[in-house]
Amino acid sequence: MNADAPPIRSLQxxxxxxxxxxxxxxxxxxxxxxxxxxxxTPALPLLAEALTSSGQAVMSGVFAAAVQGGLVIGVLAASVxxxxxxxxxxxxxxxxxxGRRALMVVLALxxxxxxxxxxxxxxMLAGGGLDGPAGPIVVFASWILPLVAFATYAGGxxxxxxxVEAARLAGGERGAIVLTARHAFVPAMAAAGLGAxxxxxxxxxxxxxxxxxxxxxxxxxxAALGDFxxxxxxxxxxxxxxxAAAGPLAFLVAPRIAEALMARETRRVRRARMxxxxxxxxxxxxxxxxxxxxxxxxxxxxxxxxxxxxxxxLRWLSRAFSELLRTGGDTLVYAAGAGFIxxxxxxxxxxxxxxxxxxRRFAIAACLFLLCLPPALAALGMxxxxxxxxxxxxxVLRSRxxxxxxxxxxxxxxxxxxxLRAQATSSPSWTHAAAVHGVPLALFLKRVTxxxxxxxxxxxxxxxxxxxxxxxxxxxxxxxxxxxSFPLAIFTVMANAxxxxxxxxxxVYVAIAAMLLFALWRLVGWKRA
Amino acid sequence: MTGNxxxxxxxxxxxxxxxxxxxxxxxxxxxxxxxxxxxxxxxGKSTLLRLLAGLEPPDSGEVVQGGKLASTPEGMLxxxxxxxxxxxxxxLALWPNLSVLDNVRLGRSVSDARAREALAHCGIEPxxxxxxxxxxxxxxxxxxxxxxxxxxxAFLFLDEPFAGLDWETKSALLEMISxxxxxxxxxxxxxxxxxxxxxxxxxYLIVLETGNIAEEGSIHDAINQPxxxxxxxxRTYTLGLGRANPQEADQP
Numbered sequence: 001m002n003a004d005a006p007p008i009r010s011l012q013x014x015x016x017x018x019x020x021x022x023x024x025x026x027x028x029x030x031x032x033x034x035x036x037x038x039x040x041t042p043a044l045p046l047l048a049e050a051l052t053s054s055g056q057a058v059m060s061g062v063f064a065a066a067v068q069g070g071l072v073i074g075v076l077a078a079s080v081x082x083x084x085x086x087x088x089x090x091x092x093x094x095x096x097x098x099g100r101r102a103l104m105v106v107l108a109l110x111x112x113x114x115x116x117x118x119x120x121x122x123x124m125l126a127g128g129g130l131d132g133p134a135g136p137i138v139v140f141a142s143w144i145l146p147l148v149a150f151a152t153y154a155g156g157x158x159x160x161x162x163x164v165e166a167a168r169l170a171g172g173e174r175g176a177i178v179l180t181a182r183h184a185f186v187p188a189m190a191a192a193g194l195g196a197x198x199x200x201x202x203x204x205x206x207x208x209x210x211x212x213x214x215x216x217x218x219x220x221x222x223a224a225l226g227d228f229x230x231x232x233x234x235x236x237x238x239x240x241x242x243x244a245a246a247g248p249l250a251f252l253v254a255p256r257i258a259e260a261l262m263a264r265e266t267r268r269v270r271r272a273r274m275x276x277x278x279x280x281x282x283x284x285x286x287x288x289x290x291x292x293x294x295x296x297x298x299x300x301x302x303x304x305x306x307x308x309x310x311x312x313x314l315r316w317l318s319r320a321f322s323e324l325l326r327t328g329g330d331t332l333v334y335a336a337g338a339g340f341i342x343x344x345x346x347x348x349x350x351x352x353x354x355x356x357x358x359x360r361r362f363a364i365a366a367c368l369f370l371l372c373l374p375p376a377l378a379a380l381g382m383x384x385x386x387x388x389x390x391x392x393x394x395x396v397l398r399s400r401x402x403x404x405x406x407x408x409x410x411x412x413x414x415x416x417x418x419x420l421r422a423q424a425t426s427s428p429s430w431t432h433a434a435a436v437h438g439v440p441l442a443l444f445l446k447r448v449t450x451x452x453x454x455x456x457x458x459x460x461x462x463x464x465x466x467x468x469x470x471x472x473x474x475x476x477x478x479x480x481x482x483x484x485s486f487p488l489a490i491f492t493v494m495a496n497a498x499x500x501x502x503x504x505x506x507x508v509y510v511a512i513a514a515m516l517l518f519a520l521w522r523l524v525g526w527k528r529a
Numbered sequence: 530m531t532g533n534x535x536x537x538x539x540x541x542x543x544x545x546x547x548x549x550x551x552x553x554x555x556x557x558x559x560x561x562x563x564x565x566x567x568x569x570x571x572x573g574k575s576t577l578l579r580l581l582a583g584l585e586p587p588d589s590g591e592v593v594q595g596g597k598l599a600s601t602p603e604g605m606l607x608x609x610x611x612x613x614x615x616x617x618x619x620x621l622a623l624w625p626n627l628s629v630l631d632n633v634r635l636g637r638s639v640s641d642a643r644a645r646e647a648l649a650h651c652g653i654e655p656x657x658x659x660x661x662x663x664x665x666x667x668x669x670x671x672x673x674x675x676x677x678x679x680x681x682x683a684f685l686f687l688d689e690p691f692a693g694l695d696w697e698t699k700s701a702l703l704e705m706i707s708x709x710x711x712x713x714x715x716x717x718x719x720x721x722x723x724x725x726x727x728x729x730x731x732x733y734l735i736v737l738e739t740g741n742i743a744e745e746g747s748i749h750d751a752i753n754q755p756x757x758x759x760x761x762x763x764r765t766y767t768l769g770l771g772r773a774n775p776q777e778a779d780q781p
Contacts, residue, residue, distance in 0.1 A: 447626075
């Protein structure tokens with residue numbers, strides 16, 4: 001329906017027509033503005049604090065060096081991930097090889113693990129060999145690599161089968177590879193940029209490899225020095241630096257991502273089964289997965305394996321399960337709460353965006369923009385809100401709900417992308433057919449719209465939940481006393497507990513994440529991959 | 530049958546952004562006169578159909594049904610489902626998560642018995658429990674047609690419904706719709722590029738070109754004295770069929 005058209009309204013009284021779902025209206029702009037305003041609300045008090053508080057200069061000494069180091073680490077890790085991830089994504093797009101689907105599931109796993117767990121694995125494997133910037137670069141590269149590979153895969157999947165066949169005819173396999181890589185390069189760049197931005201805001205790997213990072217400095221300013229004003233100024237500075245770099249990129253790639261989200265009536269790329277390229281693609285993908293996941297996993301397993309061989313008992317695993325039982329309830333609450341809020345806001349945004357191309361591009365750019373913000377910004381802002389609020393607000397602002405809300409607001413852009421994609425796969429003529437044949441709006445929503453959006457909403461819920469529990473930065477700042485999540489429990493004991501215990505905890509976490517990832521994969525369509 | 534009154538368009542214009550799709554159109558579509566809307570792609574045929582169905586308001590002018598104002602630029606005075614229209618959309622618009630039977634009976638005033646009767650009429654009652662994705666192209670067309678006729682509409686709007694079908698399936702469907710028009714009597718308004726479909730289903734034609742009515746009249750007259758390339762194409766097709774006397778084209 002035309003965005004310039006006047007709103008369709010019935011001058012007769014009667015039930016609301018399903019046509020309102022396709023019609024333009026001021027409510028769309030209001031809902032979109034409201035959601036984005038809500039998303040940045042926790043950061044606003046912090047921004048005010050940063051602008052009004054005075055004290056030690058931010059960009060000097062240790063913090064300036066940490067920011068500079070973080071930027072170098074982020075850029076180098078993203079570059080490595082781009083160099084390795086694009087060929088991996090192209091191989092997954094163009095070639096079929098044994099175990100391809102299973103490899104894709106395994107490749108996605110690092111994305112759902114807190115980077116500090118991957119760092120622990122590398123650290124246990126390499127001893128002190130990776131201490132310094134090399135360690136975080138390796139960890140973040142292996143964490144960003146799947147992001148780049150999947151973005152390349154999604155970008156390449158947007159090509160039609162005939163376009164790839166024409167490239168094959170014209171230039172052989174090289175032609176097909178170059179075409180796919182060029183087509184997918186913008187989403188891959190966006191993924192690498194997003195990964196770099198997120199790495200700068202993550203305190204975990206720096207702590208494991210004894211590198212001072214901006215994120216750990218913010219935590220130290222808040223928790224160790226008790227200087228909230230300094231932490232606020234540092235957070236806002238980091239956010240400004242990240243946004244200066246990632247903001248233009250977000251608006252640059254948004255049209256391309258918006259286009260990729262649209263459903264197409266084209267035949268999808270048929271994956272080749274030629275022996276040579278197939279074997280090479282399979283080997284390349286296997287090597288990438290080995291580098292990204294299996295190597296740190298070997299590192300995580302080794303202390304536990306030594307302990308089992310030497311002692312022959314399972315006490316560390318048993319203690320890890322006890323820890324899981326202690327923290328599992330809260331972990332589930334955080335995951336479910338954040339997932340619910342993210343899906344609610346993300347799908348409301350998708351519905352409000354509708355089919356207007358301009359609104360879709362803006363929403364995607366704003367979502368990428370929000371995802372790049374350091375988690376500490378919203379978390380510290382929430383603390384500031386709780387401090388300023390009256391005591392009766394404590395059950396909301398100093399509770400598990402506050403953590404769920406902050407995580408949900410942080411992750412709703414992920415759910416919004418799912419919602420926008422699901423909506424793009426529906427046809428406006430479904431609504432028109434309902435209007436012509438007299439299907440009431442409520443019945444149409446219940447029987448057609450909701451079932452169509454449900455699989456995407458469930459997948460978004462699961463993914464947002466997994467990402468929420470992997471975000472230890474926010475959990476560390478906002479969890480109520482005695483209500484730590486499972487990954488947070490690992491993070492807090494990793495420096496002092498025996499290696500075998502930390503390894504057992506990490507393995508339990510990886511196993512649960514793998515199971516949930518498998519469920520997610522089944523939900524979004526195993527065969528469609 | 531729901532209502533039995535024709536449509537009138539009075540000085541109707543419609544634009545999308547800066548593109549004028551319909552420009553000051555006036556015409557009459559009386560009940561009982563099966564009409565084909567012809568014209569090149571993008572000339573406004575589907576838009577005209579959507580204005581009549583009440584899916585969009587005009588930017589200027591009025592749509593009148595049965596002597597009553599149906600749509601104005603300010604909004605709809607007669608809701609789409611109260612216009613007695615059944616519609617087969619270009620992409621069929623079958624709701625993918627519902628069975629064929631549910632697709633047909635989800636509409637207002639369609640009982641289970643009526644839905645099954647429509648399915649039987651279209652020859653797909655055995656497929657009632659299947660979902661659209663499990664049907665062939667021809668079966669999907671039949672399902673969409675069953676949904677359109679289930680409420681016994683006074684008008685049946687067909688927006689290029691046979692695109693992409695093989696000739697055998699298409700002729701079976703054309704025969705079925707012709708029989709339906711004879712038996713239960715909905716007035717057909719067909720948007721098509723295919724002369725065979727036009728000759729099979731319509732007696733009257735309206736040719737649109739760049740948003741204006743370029744030709745209007747009976748198919749018989751259009752074939753004998755074509756004024757537009759669409760009518761000339763129809764004439765060429767008719768002569769190619771060996772119909773020396775284009776009078777035959779007058780019979781739907």
